[in-house]
Amino acid sequence: MYESTNLDLFPYPFHNIKEGSNYRYSNDLRKLEKDHTNCVVITPEYEKQIKRKRELLKEQPAVRFQSYPHTMAMQWEVVEMLIEMAVDRYPEHFQVEKNGNHWTFHNYILNETESFIFGDASSIELEPLDLIGRHFTTDFVLMVHRDDNLYLEVAQESYAALFSPHWNKGMTFDEIHAPVPFVSRTGVPLAERVRNFLIRNVLPGEPWTRINWNLMANRWDVNYETFDTWGPTRFLVTPENAGDLVRLRVEEQFFYRMPRSNAILFVLNTQFLAMKDLVLRPEWLNQTYSILSDIPKPMAEYKGFSPFIEPTVEYLKNLVEKIEFQTN
Amino acid sequence: MVYSNPVLFDKSVTIVEKFTVRQDCRKILIISAEPKEADAIQQLIDEINGQTEYELIEFNDETQLSHVNEILDQQKMGTQLYISAKWEDAVSIFAAAIEAGFSEGEIQTLISGKKKRYVYCLKCYHLQEAAAEETDIVCDHCQISLEIGPFFSRERKGYIGYPYNPAFATTN
Known part of the structure; x- marks a missing residue:
């Protein structure tokens, strides 16, 4: 388990919610500004996260990585994009040497080198996205645009929340989001509305972002495969231990239209903040307490935290009161 | 595929x-692999009432059924397909029809006997049959308890089977 220690890099999910307002589902996609389209971020937890990500990929390859054989060209396109982003943003950590199609990628944080013939899957042991994805802490999902829908054709996911690359392989955007029980004010299912929005607006060179959030009870990944293990742990939370056990799980999502394949790459940056650490930013503590006290039951059910929302809110209430008492 | x-x-x-007749098609192709449903087929033919061209192909054994791809490949655009068969045969004929370019809107399937329902265990990735009314099942490969969800995967050919701990069954 890792937790965010540099709060300046933590994608706090409620920035755009006005003080005193509540949280409801909406199409909250935001276009990335021209100078902020790079999704590669190195946090203080980089090495810890990479280590765990690789362990999971090694232990459960079929659970964590899925693809179709026809996706090689699109996977190489992602390799190229991620290497360019890494080198551009962190030249002190990443370098690439290109000698024709013979590429050598250096990761100086891990002291590792990857040499391969670009576009030739036989020059590497893993599939292209599986290989490059192991150098970045984010998860990757490649959704291919066909028949006015997006189909999941490649996924490397180690921090899945009610998701599974194995189960969701080949599904449409709508099928993946079928459990979303919400409709927009105009009665259109939310998943359909977001899908159409992504198809229309995510264009080459114009990536978008949104932040998804959840609460986790002492658990990093809550995929379908391990529901029998983590399902019961949700009932162990009390107002006394919620500060340590419950974490705000934030998934910062980036959407890139790949110019050659026309697929949309979903990049998912998952970060955790323990409830007790909210105190480091009192404004976050107050707002999170206010929002969580007002979560509708169906939303808590859908997000899977209904078994421990009450003790968590109770913990936050006590913490807010304690801080107020100390400052008065 | x-x-x-x-x-x-x-x-x-x-x-x-x-079966219901669609008059807006140029041809009706009836594939019958279940002699017991002869009445339903006759009813369909009566309903067509000579208004649309139709072709009835009857399969009486598996050897004949192996020719289904060939027959479906020869069909022209605008053909409506009516399949009358037991579950396993219907699955093969349906897959062959999709492979030949038919869309779901161009197919009607009448199942003789029971429809089959499958559950995919998300603990061990084993696919097994489940009765229509079952909401929970034990995986016959890894023995974990599974709650059968409403979501179906074309890739995995079954409904989602969430592994759960029966000790906490009331809360799942």
Whole structure:
């Protein structure tokens, strides 16, 4: 388990919610500004996260990585994009040497080198996205645009929340989001509305972002495969231990239209903040307490935290009161 | 076989209780692999009433059924397909029809006997049959308890089976 220690890099999910307002589902996609389209971020937890990500990929390859054989060209396109982003943003950590199609990628944080013939899957042991994805802490999902829908054709996911690359392989955007029980004010299912929005607006060179959030009870990944293990742990939370056990799980999502394949790459940056650490930013503590006290039951059910929302809110209430008492 | 192709499952939109004639097609192709449903086929033919060209192909054994791809490949655009068969045969004929380019809107399937329903264990990735009314099942491969969810995967050919701990069953 890792937790965010540099709060300046933590994608706090409620920035755009006005003080005193509540949280409801909406199409909250935001276009990335021209100078902020790079999704590669190195946090203080980089090495810890990479280590765990690789362990999971090694232990459960079929659970964590899925693809179709026809996706090689699109996977190489992602390799190229991620290497360019890494080198551009962190030249002190990443370098690439290109000698024709013979590429050598250096990761100086891990002291590792990857040499391969670009576009030739036989020059590497893993599939292209599986290989490059192991150098970045984010998860990757490649959704291919066909028949006015997006189909999941490649996924490397180690921090899945009610998701599974194995189960969701080949599904449409709508099928993946079928459990979303919400409709927009105009009665259109939310998943359909977001899908159409992504198809229309995510264009080459114009990536978008949104932040998804959840609460986790002492658990990093809550995929379908391990529901029998983590399902019961949700009932162990009390107002006394919620500060340590419950974490705000934030998934910062980036959407890139790949110019050659026309697929949309979903990049998912998952970060955790323990409830007790909210105190480091009192404004976050107050707002999170206010929002969580007002979560509708169906939303808590859908997000899977209904078994421990009450003790968590109770913990936050006590913490807010304690801080107020100390400052008065 | 393209992965995004539809597959036949118990809630497929093409499954009907009774065939209905679509007059806007250029030809009706009836594939009958279940002699017991002769009445339903005759009723369909009566309803067509000579208004549309139709062809009835009857399969009486598996050897004949192996020619289904060839027959479906020869069909022209605008053909409506009516399948009358037991579950396993219907699955094969349906898959062959999709492969030949039929869309679900061009197919009606009348199942003789029971429809089958499958559950995919998300603990060990084993696919097994489940009765229509079952909401929970034990995986016969890894023995974990599974709650059968409402979501179906074309790729995995079954409904989602969430592994759960029976000790906490009331809360799942």
